[in-house]
Every structure is written in structure tokens, then in C-alpha cells.
Amino acid sequence: MKLDRTDLRILTELQKNGRIPNVELAELVHLSPSPCLMRVKKLQAAGYITGYSALIDLAKFDEILTVFTEVTLSHHRQIDFDRFQQAVAKIDDCIECHLISGGFDYLLKFVTRGIAEYQALIEGLVEQEVGIEKYLNYVVIKSPFSKSHLPLNALFGPQSESS
Numbered sequence: 001m002k003l004d005r006t007d008l009r010i011l012t013e014l015q016k017n018g019r020i021p022n023v024e025l026a027e028l029v030h031l032s033p034s035p036c037l038m039r040v041k042k043l044q045a046a047g048y049i050t051g052y053s054a055l056i057d058l059a060k061f062d063e064i065l066t067v068f069t070e071v072t073l074s075h076h077r078q079i080d081f082d083r084f085q086q087a088v089a090k091i092d093d094c095i096e097c098h099l100i101s102g103g104f105d106y107l108l109k110f111v112t113r114g115i116a117e118y119q120a121l122i123e124g125l126v127e128q129e130v131g132i133e134k135y136l137n138y139v140v141i142k143s144p145f146s147k148s149h150l151p152l153n154a155l156f157g158p159q160s161e162s163s
Contacts, residue, residue: 015149
């Protein structure tokens with residue numbers, strides 16, 4: 001499925017408000033409600049929209065700790081990557097896992113109730129013997145902003161102008 005400007009506008013608006021009524025969405029993207037709904041369903045069927053969720057403001061909670069962790073594996077075979085990824089996927093407090101090129105292998109993002117809980121999680125991961133050679137922690141002091149949307153127009157806008 002090739003996206004056009006209208007599809008990008010729909011995705012942009014749904015990122016801002018996934019609960020927007022179809023009639024309002026249609027108005028914002030300059031379509032009538034029926035074609036708008038059909039496009040949303042096509043975007044869902046094609047996998048561009050994978051779900052809807054509520055955005056939670058962590059600053060409203062007391063004692064929440066965010067930690068970024070660089071992980072370097074001892075070995076770099078596919079089985080080593082798979083074993084590590086499977087172990088990390090089971091940790092609810094690990095909310096992001098990125099395979100990175102450069103000086104280390106993975107960048108993980110943890111959100112926990114505090115440093116003791118984080119330390120217990122990372123020690124448990126090391127004890128599982130999933131191939132961790134070393135890890136470095138970066139505790140987040142403050143997050144001036146965190147965007148929950150992708151810059152779709154900047155990423156895909158110019159290619160879609162002729163659509």
C-alpha cells in the first residue's frame with residue numbers, strides 16, 4: 001500500500017488523538033466520513049496502525065525511575081542475539097530494546113519504582129547468563145520533553161506530494 005498525503009494526514013491526526021470520532025477526523029483531513037473510515041480500516045489492515053493506547057504522564061507518579069542501559073554481548077552469533085532478546089522481552093519494566101551499531105550492542109530503556117528495583121532487574125538478567133559481557137547505566141534526572149508521535153510529514157511528506 002502506497003501512502004498519499006491524505007493517509008499521512010489521517011495517521012498524523014490519529015497519533016495526536018487515537019480516540020477522535022470518525023466524523024471529526026474526516027473533517028480534519030478533508031474527507032467525508034465514509035471514505036475516511038474506509039482509509040483508516042485499510043491503514044489498520046495494512047499494518048500501519050498497530051493499535052491504540054493511552055499516554056501516561058509518568059511525572060504524576062512518585063518515585064518513578066527511568067534508566068537507559070547500554071549492553072554489550074560476549075558473542076555475536078544470531079543465537080546469542082535471539083537468547084538475549086527473548087530474556088529482555090520477558091521483563092515488563094524494560095519498555096524499549098534497540099539493537100545498535102557502534103560501541104555496544106543494545107540500548108534498553110527501563111522504567112521502575114526505584115534504583116533498587118532496577119538493580120535487581122539487571123542483576124537478574126546477568127544471572128540468567130544470556131551473554132552479557134558488560135553494561136552501562138544512565139539514570140534519567142529529568143525529561144524536558146518526550147514526543148509520542150512520529151514526524152510523518154517530515155519523513156514521508158516530500159515523496160507523497162505528487163500523490
